Amino acid sequence: MSRVFARLSLAVAGLALLAGCGAGTPAAAHWAQPGTPSAAGPGSGSPGPSSPAPGTPSSSAPPAAAGALDLRAVSGKTIVIDPGHNGGNGAHPEIINQPVPMGTGTKACDTTGTETNSGYQEAAFTFDVATRLAALLKAAGAKVVMTRSDNTGVGPCVDKRAAIGNDAHANVAISIHGDGAPASGHGFHVMEPAKVGAPSDAIIVPSHQLALKIRDSYRARTGIPTSSYIGTNGINPRSDMAGLNLSVVPKVLVECGNMRNAGDAAFMTGTTGRQKIAEGLAGGLAAFLASVG
Numbered sequence: 162m163s164r165v166f167a168r169l170s171l172a173v174a175g176l177a178l179l180a181g182c183g184a185g186t187p188a189a190a191h192w193a194q195p196g197t198p199s200a201a202g203p204g205s206g207s208p209g210p211s212s213p214a215p216g217t218p219s220s221s222a223p224p225a226a227a228g229a230l231d232l233r234a235v236s237g238k239t240i241v242i243d244p245g246h247n248g249g250n251g252a253h254p255e256i257i258n259q260p261v262p263m264g265t266g267t268k269a270c271d272t273t274g275t276e277t278n279s280g281y282q283e284a285a286f287t288f289d290v291a292t293r294l295a296a297l298l299k300a301a302g303a304k305v306v307m308t309r310s311d312n313t314g315v316g317p318c319v320d321k322r323a324a325i326g327n328d329a330h331a332n333v334a335i336s337i338h339g340d341g342a343p344a345s346g347h348g349f350h351v352m353e354p355a356k357v358g359a360p361s362d363a364i365i366v367p368s369h370q371l372a373l374k375i376r377d378s379y380r381a382r383t384g385i386p387t388s389s390y391i392g393t394n395g396i397n398p399r400s401d402m403a404g405l406n407l408s409v410v411p412k413v414l415v416e417c418g419n420m421r422n423a424g425d426a427a428f429m430t431g432t433t434g435r436q437k438i439a440e441g442l443a444g445g446l447a448a449f450l451a452s453v454g
């Protein structure tokens with residue numbers, strides 16, 4: 162479904178034609194150097210016995226090497242996956258610009274999302290990752306509910322996305338996004354609800370635990386470092402996200418990388434990268450569910 166685009170060579174600073182879903186201030190540094198993005202990352206897809214090669218410390222490896230993906234804890238659980246934005250949003254501003262409740266006021270129904278400099282849209286990225294994640298979780302026995310079933314429609318609005326998780330009485334919910342920050346910034350971050358007098362006040366603590374599990378698994382399985390431009394160690398509490406504020410089930414929003422950064426974009430554009438991203442998210446969800454029983 163997702164179009165295949167020619168590889169970007171080096172980044173040309175692009176204009177942000179579409180609104181990103183997160184904002185940040187720029188920083189520097191590239192992580193896309195030897196050993197990243199398309200080369201085999203930690204684990205390199207070979208589950209095999211966990212036998213760290215003695216005497217070969219991987220100096221630049223992220224903390225905690227990823228072993229075999231253990232998804233046993235998701236069996237029998239209800240998991241809501243929310244792929245951010247939608248492929249038809251851009252053509253329907255009259256719908257996505259309508260104000261909807263956000264727990265502390267109102268907010269636009271949805272936004273178009275961002276895209277890479279080569280035109281790979283965030284909505285396509287999130288839907289592809291969500292589909293891969295759903296397949297992993299279903300295979301492990303989870304009941305999966307998606308907030309949208311294709312990438313050609315409009316919405317649903319962000320308040321509805323939260324309601325879908327609540328109505329499903331989900332054990333856990335996750336929104337998947339890609340950021341559209343200045344090109345010099347790179348890495349991923351996990352948004353968690355901040356305490357703001359919204360329905361999410363009830364799930365602040367488990368959502369933080371979820372954020373930590375997702376961060377650790379994602380970093381280990383993708384090799385993508387935490388964001389260089391926003392948050393603290395990859396964690397970013399937010400008070401202005403309707404999809405988080407309105408959730409009464411543990412929920413986080415993952416900005417999987419900066420689609421305007423050449424290194425992040427190369428990883429996110431490739432199917433190998435997106436599969437690792439899905440595995441990273443799945444591992445974090447399973448770790449969280451294992452920790453809460």
Ligand code: ZN
Nearest residue numbers: 182245338339
């Ligand atoms: Zn987004």
